[in-house]
Amino acid sequence: MVAALIQAAGRRTEPPADAYRQVLDAAMTALREKSRRRRERSWLIGAAAAGIAAVSVMLLLQRGEVSLQPRMATVVRTIGAVELRSGERWKPLVESGGAIPAGTSLRTLAGGGAALSLGDGTSLRLAATTEVQFDGPRHILLRDGMLYLDNRASLGTGFRIGTPLGTVHDIGTQFEVRVADGMLRLRVREGHVEIDRAGERLTGGAGEQLEIDVLGGVTRSMIGTTDPAWRWAETMAPAPDIDGRPATELLAWVARETGRRLRYQSPDVEQRAATVILHGNIRHLAPLAALDAMLATTDLEYVLEGDTMEIRARTE
Amino acid sequence: MADLVHVDRAVARRILGGDEAAFREMFDRFFPRLYRFALARLDGDADTARDIVQQTFCNAIQRLDGYRGEAALYTWFCQICRNVLADHFRKRGRGVARVVLLEDQPDARAILEALAAPVSDEPESRVWRLQVRRLVEATLDALPGNYGDVLEWKYLDGQSVAEIAQRLGLGPKAAESQLQRAREAFRVAIADLASASDELMGTLGRSPG
Numbered sequence: 044m045v046a047a048l049i050q051a052a053g054r055r056t057e058p059p060a061d062a063y064r065q066v067l068d069a070a071m072t073a074l075r076e077k078s079r080r081r082r083e084r085s086w087l088i089g090a091a092a093a094g095i096a097a098v099s100v101m102l103l104l105q106r107g108e109v110s111l112q113p114r115m116a117t118v119v120r121t122i123g124a125v126e127l128r129s130g131e132r133w134k135p136l137v138e139s140g141g142a143i144p145a146g147t148s149l150r151t152l153a154g155g156g157a158a159l160s161l162g163d164g165t166s167l168r169l170a171a172t173t174e175v176q177f178d179g180p181r182h183i184l185l186r187d188g189m190l191y192l193d194n195r196a197s198l199g200t201g202f203r204i205g206t207p208l209g210t211v212h213d214i215g216t217q218f219e220v221r222v223a224d225g226m227l228r229l230r231v232r233e234g235h236v237e238i239d240r241a242g243e244r245l246t247g248g249a250g251e252q253l254e255i256d257v258l259g260g261v262t263r264s265m266i267g268t269t270d271p272a273w274r275w276a277e278t279m280a281p282a283p284d285i286d287g288r289p290a291t292e293l294l295a296w297v298a299r300e301t302g303r304r305l306r307y308q309s310p311d312v313e314q315r316a317a318t319v320i321l322h323g324n325i326r327h328l329a330p331l332a333a334l335d336a337m338l339a340t341t342d343l344e345y346v347l348e349g350d351t352m353e354i355r356a357r358t359e
Numbered sequence: 360m361a362d363l364v365h366v367d368r369a370v371a372r373r374i375l376g377g378d379e380a381a382f383r384e385m386f387d388r389f390f391p392r393l394y395r396f397a398l399a400r401l402d403g404d405a406d407t408a409r410d411i412v413q414q415t416f417c418n419a420i421q422r423l424d425g426y427r428g429e430a431a432l433y434t435w436f437c438q439i440c441r442n443v444l445a446d447h448f449r450k451r452g453r454g455v456a457r458v459v460l461l462e463d464q465p466d467a468r469a470i471l472e473a474l475a476a477p478v479s480d481e482p483e484s485r486v487w488r489l490q491v492r493r494l495v496e497a498t499l500d501a502l503p504g505n506y507g508d509v510l511e512w513k514y515l516d517g518q519s520v521a522e523i524a525q526r527l528g529l530g531p532k533a534a535e536s537q538l539q540r541a542r543e544a545f546r547v548a549i550a551d552l553a554s555a556s557d558e559l560m561g562t563l564g565r566s567p568g
Contacts, residue, residue, distance in 0.1 A: 045542050048549070049514040051488075052495030055507075058394040062409040067386060070416035071379070077420055078377040207421075225414070225446050256450050257414045257443070258407075 115177035116143040116159040116167065119281040120327075123155030123171070143177055150174040151188070158281045165202070166193040168279040170221075178205070189221040191276035193299075208255055209240030217302075218247075219276065225257040232268050232302055268302030269350050277301060282325045282333060290319040293337055294345075298352050300330040308355040316343060316354060368428030375423055386416070389433055392500040393440055399493055400444055411447060415440040431503060498548045506541035513538060 118125075118141050126133040127141075128148040136149070136157075143149065143159065150173065151157055157169045161181075169175060173188025183190075184205040194202060194213055204211040204220050208227035211220050216234025220227070229236060231247045238245045240255060247253045247263075254262040266272060280300045285293050294316060298305035307313035319341050325333035338344060344357045373381040393415060397408040419439050426435055499507035505527075512518045512526065524534030 045510070045545050046514045048495055049510055052492040054511065054515055055496045055499060056395055056398065058391050059405065062394065062405070063390060066390060066409060066413045066416060069413045070386060070420065073417045073420045074374070074379070074382055081375065225443070257446065258410045260450065
């Protein structure tokens, strides 16, 4: 019976030789990359065990008192559980304000989030269950999850976001990158963003969403600058220090964070906003909530119309 | 099976340690089987099957640290391949279950009917024979070690036990023993697939193999 069945079925299908070659090449590349990363990790462990002096330096590094690496970022705000790793082990990030040296990884757990300052006024935000590594100046590796980057720098000083499915380059813009379920998703809120993927270059403009799957398929769609999908990044926005500052600064911040164009009802209203000096702080308030709280004490009000936020003189 | 799992875990550790020869040996064993696994679920789309298997290997390498040896390594690869296929179908708005294979459904009574039916040129008969062919392919691919190859060498190439022993680098008695275990594994695998069919079980029980 065994013989009869096998003979009736015939020889099994052989894969084409070119498919064998292509898949083998890709798999060997992936294997060598993984081996390289494992060697680097092993080297770090060995270095850490080299002597008491090295251990002492590591302890100081963990406390943030000494850093042998240039500072890549500063943690501005955290929500829920956030952990960092500068060697082999993950450790809870207990407070904001810590410097992140090059080579450090940061991850948010379920329900968590983090906001970091990357210098030049650039803000990086991590959604829940996200892991990034700060590889070097203006180079971040997104291993998993979702990040939002608001880069206010001038043209030509953008960031590179490495992902398993391609590298994202920004040029002074606001955008979101998500890596999950074998898919890279890019949402551009302002400016332009490029993606390099296996030698192919894709560009996404403001209001565009690109989804790239593991097989290289690209799906484009539109997403408004005020779409509720941006809400998580707004919630994580680090609030500026507005105490003693004119209302125009707060209004500009809220407009940018909510993806809206700022418009004044009249030159007089704009002049009035410039002379209103705010007092207090808006820490941990989302942009619109901060605006509600601060304008309540002034004779100004705002109206949202599509993607525009208009500032008017209070009428009541 | 416990020994096989243990061996696979050792293989995974060697690969993780950078042993490219161990990886090539594993790749050569798994690639044709995974390719057929994907091809059968993609309506014969060879290009997509190649891409799916490529992604399967890349994903598996990334996650190899997480392989604990609870299942055979090939079974673990098949599960990753299923996930890559599911992603592929979902992104194209196609249901995963559009291609229903005999080895994917518990009731294999149809196998018996196909085997018992006289050879015919009717389209329906050809479809069933293709299904049977696919079932035998899948069963051979699912057998542990090189049992599938041994059975093909014996029953398709007509090689003697001595010739098989030479290919395996074994003595004649060890080769005969391996051939016997391969036959038994194939018989058990087919019987498991066709567990709903008393007739087939009976046939297998009566057959000398």
